[in-house]
Amino acid sequence: MFRNYLKISWRNITANRQFTFLNLIGLSAGLASAILVYIWISDELHINKFNQNDDRVYQVMQSVSDGNGAIENTPGLLADALQIEMPEVEYAASVIPSTWFAEKGLFSFNDTHIRADGQFVSNNYFSIFPCSFIEGNANQLFSSKNNLAISKQLALKIFGTTNNVIGKTIEWNQQGFNENYIVTGIFEKQSSNSTIQFDAVFNYAQFLDKNSKLLKWTNNDPYTYVLLKKKSDAHIFSKKIAGFVKTKNADSKQVLFAQLFSDTYLYNRYVNGVPSGGRIEYVKLFFIITIFILLIACINFMNLSTARALKRIKEIGIQKIVGASRRSLIIQYLSESILMAFLSLFLAIAIVIILLPAFKQLTGKDFNLQFDTNFILAITTITLITGIIAGSYPAFYLSHFKPVLVLKGALKNTIGELWMRKGLVVFQFTVSVVLIISVMIVYQQMQLIETTNLGYERDHVIYFDKGGKLSANDADFKQGAVYKDLETFLQQIKTIPGVANASNFRHSIVNREGGTTDVIWQGKPADDQTSFTDIACGYNFIETLGIQMKEGRPYSTAFGSDDDKVVLNEAAVKAMGLIDPVGKNITIWGNKKQIIGVTKNFHFQSLYENIKPCFFDLSMNARVSKIAVRIKAGNEKATIEKLLKFYKSYTGEALNYAFVDEDYEALYASEQRVAALSKYFAGIAIIISCLGLFGLAAFTAQKRRKEIGIRKVIGASVSSIIAMLSKDFLKLVLLAVVIAFPVSWWLMNNWLQSFAYRIQISVYVYLIAAISVIVITIITISFQSIKAAIANPVKSLRTE
Known part of the structure; x- marks a missing residue:
């Protein structure tokens, strides 16, 4: 019987080629869309699902209970305190991710120099995020502050092997951490579906040594992760830690909360300190759109089938007269629609194969079409349901005709x-x-x-790392030629034809995160916990980016040293309630600073955020390791080529640069x-x-x-x-x-x-x-x- 249904279905499909062609176009387009979105959604839903203890790993975040609920990084001392004081916590770890650095650090061994991502982690990190170690013990990596573990891939690049690597010394040059480090472990790199990607891990204690401000509860920088004990209630734990920072700093307005780590990728937007959507919205959006696309394709099939119905009514009447039941007719017409759906599936797969490279580029993902069990089951189910839905109305519509009326030609449509x-x-x-x-x-x-x-000029501005390779003429100088004399380096860049200005800086220009509440001014309320974002920079940074001054002046060597001076933005002045701020003194991180200027507000975060209070922190030390260069419009290519040659001759390595406007676009x-x-x-x-x-x-x-x-x-x-x-x-x-x-x-x-x-x-x-x-x-x-x-x-x- 089933074979008979297929034969009849095939004859009807091939009998009307225009009908078949139109339906194939509609259904294959809908199914191709569904398959592409299924591949994308499947990839999105598997991000960060690599941990065997997924349901117990949480990221601790903090919001500010000031009405805005802004999300901030956590205090540097938080992880250790949680592990000691919270019985629900099995392990806690602080992490300075590789994204904290603007560019990859330079790893050097003899004449080999490799740039790779490195992050700082505290001792319990690998107890929370298990990793397969080829050499070394994950629990004994950081017996010394200058120990590090590297990935198998990095070991092969540097040493050409993973054998006898333990105990060897590697030099790492990056933003103030330019020292020799001893290899104590080699690990397999993280799963590709992890948002945490790095090639090397360093001791978090080393980071604290060079960032002593994080030893105060008023400063935030690291991420904090915890592994809760089995049977612990995460909701209760999150409520319990809400006021934890306030127990360490009575004036704090920070509110802690715990979010399942594997949810942080999809639920990455927050309202008043509560996860409220994010990428998950786009996953839901395209799932719904795909459903509607398939429904439209099914409706298309229904309309074309009913349009063709009048040509088949006599066939239906004769079938009923010779004994065909309505049930058998329904099965026959559903068989036609299901067969059409599966024919469309083969065309849809061909379309997907053709479009997949463009789709990968569009989504920024590197996935492949894999015909595994899950995929085959998914597309088969989607196609079957599509076929049933598409054929349901025509099947019930055509099969309900009365044979006498059909053969008499007295068939009429109902209002319904x-x-x-x-x-x-x-x-x-x-x-x-x-x-x-x-x-x-x-x-x-x-x-x-x-x-x-944005309040600054992002066009024609490039930036790059100072570079860490040893100077060919001064091999004993650990920090490289640029670090040796930054001022000379910047002055020589400015002499390159086509360069308008140059300066050094540290933090991201387009999306600066982090902040501090350790800012004191005259008249500050005792309970005020306004968070100020600091932007570490050198002389001419404000001018290089074209940030407009509202009053006062920017940092300038024309007035001698400005180390004890500070420049604020309008939002900071408003938050402090200062009138005529220029010339007044404030205290930042315990250091007295005189306000010399106020810039107009500018966007140093995405347009999802309101402009926050910030100050420029003048710094010419090794940690401020990025260079911003403004290029005159009109001959950018030639100017960059000259800059590349200069950088190569000065540092001995190739220049890797990026455009600020491209970073800005990447935010969205x-x-x-x-x-x-x-x-x-x-x-x-x-x-x-x-x-x-x-x-x-x-x-x-x-x-x-x-x-x-x-x-x-x-x-x-x-x-x-x-x-x-x-x-x-x-x-x-x-x-x-x-x-x-x-x-x-x-x-x-x-x-x-x-x-x-x-x-x-x-x-x-x-x-x-x-x-x-x-x-x-x-x-x-x-x-x-x-x-x-x-x-x-x-x-x-x-x-x-």
């Missing part, structure tokens, strides 16, 4: 059936219009981000991907919807062919018949537009609320979307309308 088909078209175009409006709003928000005046990579993917999905939805509309137009023209013939005989013009056939469809599309407007406004308004700086949704967006859809509709239905209007009325009336 007409509304069903029309409702499906309205649904299709509602989804399409929502997607079109969403794409336009996302694009406008991205344009706002790209064109917003997820949003840019959403914009691009939404654009493609909107296009797919429109194409499939138009196929459905085409099918409904064909159905209507076929049903009314005798009416059209009579109208032509009595003198109706072609244009009047086209208008008659088109107006009903336009009404449906206009209804879809009316429904889509409030839905799209609600969705996009909620999305925009996550930005501190956002566009106002314009009425023109809705007008453009409406006009576009109406024009597309007219073009789609015009073919069938014109074909029906110009048909010979004799052919349609000859059966009467």
Whole structure:
């Protein structure tokens, strides 16, 4: 019986090639979209799911209970304190991640120099994040502050082997940690689905030695991770530690909370100190969009099937007369739709294979199409469900006809059936219009981000690490030629033709994190715990970035040493409540500083955040190890080439540089991907919807062919018949537009609320979307309308 169903299904599919072709396009486009999104979502959901103790590993974060709930890194002493004082904690560790450094450090052994990522971890790190060690013992790595462990890959690059590496000395040059380190372990590198990636680990105690301010509870920098004991209640633990910092610093307003580590990737946005969405929103968004795309494809199949129904009613009547039950007919038509779905699947897989390289580039991920059990089961299930949904309405619709009425030609549609088909078209175009409006709003928000005046000039600014390779002329100097005389280095850069200015700095220009509450000023309330972001920089940094001064002056050697001076931004002055701040004294980290200038507010974080109080921390020491160079517009390529040659001759190594504007754009990579993917999905939805509309137009023209013939005989013009056939469809599309407007406004308004700086949704967006859809509709239905209007009325009336 099943074989018979397949035979009949195949004959019906091959009998009408136009019908089959249109359905293959719709269903394969929907299935290809579903497969690509499935691959992406599967990859997203597996990020950070590598730990065998996943359900017990938490990251401890802190927010500020000042109404804003800003998320900050944690105090440097927190991990040890939690492990000692909290019975729920089995292990706790502090981590200074590799991302804390702007660039990779330079590892040197004899004549081999390799740049790689390094991070600082405390003793219990590998008890929380187990790692396979080839050599050495994870529990005995840091018997000395100058010990380190390296990955197998780094060992092979440096030594060419992993044998007899333990005990060898490697030099590491990076931002104030330019010393010799002894290798005490070799480990297998982290899983590719981990957000924690590094090539070497150093002793956190070494970091504390060089950052003594972290020995105070008022300063934050490291990440803190804990492994809770089995059967511990994480929710209770999170509540218990909420006021922990206040027990160490009575004036603190910081509130701690624990978040499952494997959730921090997807739930990375916070409102008032509570996880509130993030990447998970995009996962849900594209899952929902994919469902709608598949539904639109199914509706397309339904409309085309019902449009074709009139050609099969006599077949149905004869089948029923000879004894076919309604159940057998339903199975037959479902078999057709399922067979069509699986034929579409093969085409969809071919489309996916072709589009996968572009999709990987678009999403920024390196995944492959692997036909494993899970994947095959997933796409088979998706295809089967799609086939059943697509064929359900045609199957029940066609099988319910009464054979006597069918053979007499007295078949009539019920009001419910007409509304069903029309409702499906309205649904299709509602989804399409929502997607079109969403794409336009996302694009406008991205344009706002790209064109917003950040308060500094990000164009034509490059930055790079000072470099750590030993000077060829001074091999005994551990910190390299640049560290030996930074001022001379900067002055020589400024003499390069095409260079407008140059300075040194330390922290990220576009997304500076961290902060301190250890700022004291006259009149400061006892309970004030305002967090100030510090930006370590050298002379000319403010000028190099084009940050505007509101009053006073920037750091300058023309006034002698400015080591005991400070420059604030407007937000800092406002937070302190200072009037005429220039000349007044404040205390930062126990050091008295005189305010010499106030800059206008500028964005040193993403536009998701409001501008926070900050101060510029003048520093010319080894830790401020990055160089910013402003290049004059017009001949950037030639200037950079000269800079590359100069750097090579001065340091002995190649220059690796980056553009500030590219870093800024990278902040919004997820949003840019959403914009691009939404654009493609909107296009797919429109194409499939138009196929459905085409099918409904064909159905209507076929049903009314005798009416059209009579109208032509009595003198109706072609244009009047086209208008008659088109107006009903336009009404449906206009209804879809009316429904889509409030839905799209609600969705996009909620999305925009996550930005501190956002566009106002314009009425023109809705007008453009409406006009576009109406024009597309007219073009789609015009073919069938014109074909029906110009048909010979004799052919349609000859059966009467």
